[in-house]
Amino acid sequence: MIEFWYEFGSTYSYPAAMRVERLAAEAGVVVEWRPFLLGPLMHAQQGLTDSPFNAFPIKGEYMWRDLQRVCDQEGLPLVHPSQFPRNGLLAARVAICGLEDGWTPAFSRAVYQANFVEDQDISRPEVLAPLIASVGAGPDEILALAATESIKSRLKDHVRQAQERGLFGAPSFVTADGELFWGNDRLEQALAWAVRHQDSEQA
């Protein structure tokens, strides 16, 4: 088992979301999708009120170039969004709604596609509605559910759990024995760790 912690506004979470199920299946590892919000952590830990890639333009310029190379290598399309970062709050709540029925992974990939390929504003319900429909759920019902205290509370729980695990960025991976890996470029190592330490999972 591996926990995949991701934020819909996060650039490197995009290739991670597109890669994680394939690589995990090859390794024989089950993925638990954990949508969360990075903003509260970055504010609490580093005092940031914007993405560090905006706050420090020289890091942002490099990030977009590096992300382009990463996506090129994976054969993933990438269009620099006209707005960055986009607010992933509603999308994260919707993603929580799909955890029991199992459509969270497909919905999440669709949201990344909308944000980083089709340059759509994923904070808007009318953008998310067709993505919800595309995974076989009912947009009206799910958007209403996403607005309930129960779902809001579950997302808050995810943010709290992320803090407890020592997360400070996205994507992050946590293995059953609590080992933390940060970044799309650590996915392979995280999976290898999960395979090597499966005993502790069964204990």
Add this chain to the structure above:
Amino acid sequence: MIEFWYEFGSTYSYPAAMRVERLAAEAGVVVEWRPFLLGPLMHAQQGLTDSPFNAFPIKGEYMWRDLQRVCDQEGLPLVHPSQFPRNGLLAARVAICGLEDGWTPAFSRAVYQANFVEDQDISRPEVLAPLIASVGAGPDEILALAATESIKSRLKDHVRQAQERGLFGAPSFVTADGELFWGNDRLEQALAWAVRHQDSEQA
């Protein structure tokens, strides 16, 4: 050709310095060692007066764990230095002194060994003297040379060049066609890029 930009206080520069010549030789790429100082860049770009790994402890805690995993995978010993980051100014000046005679790589690896394995204070001339001797140079002569305006000026040139290339962290790699790669974990990609774009180098 690939430029290898490194800072002696930088943790991830340690495994990069230990790996770069072997991997570059396998790829048929020549390495140009470029010692520089990261502090002035981090201050100018992000307002930092200390390592971000100290300024933001949650990132520091992760970094040391991740570095341990990286070193374990490479079979490199690692001892958490009792002081971090150590001042690499004098070591960088000495490293500049060795560029013409070709002992900069061996000396630089020795400095990383002193800092990150033997927990020695690499800011002190008496620590650097035996390292200079170990690469076949004269410690008294080189330490005197390192204190000259000529060498100080060359290190300042390196820092200026690093800024011009868009660097913001260490280690970094720059190919002949100006492509920037940041981080020990980008070394393989930087070398692959250098091999694929050798035409532009000859142009």
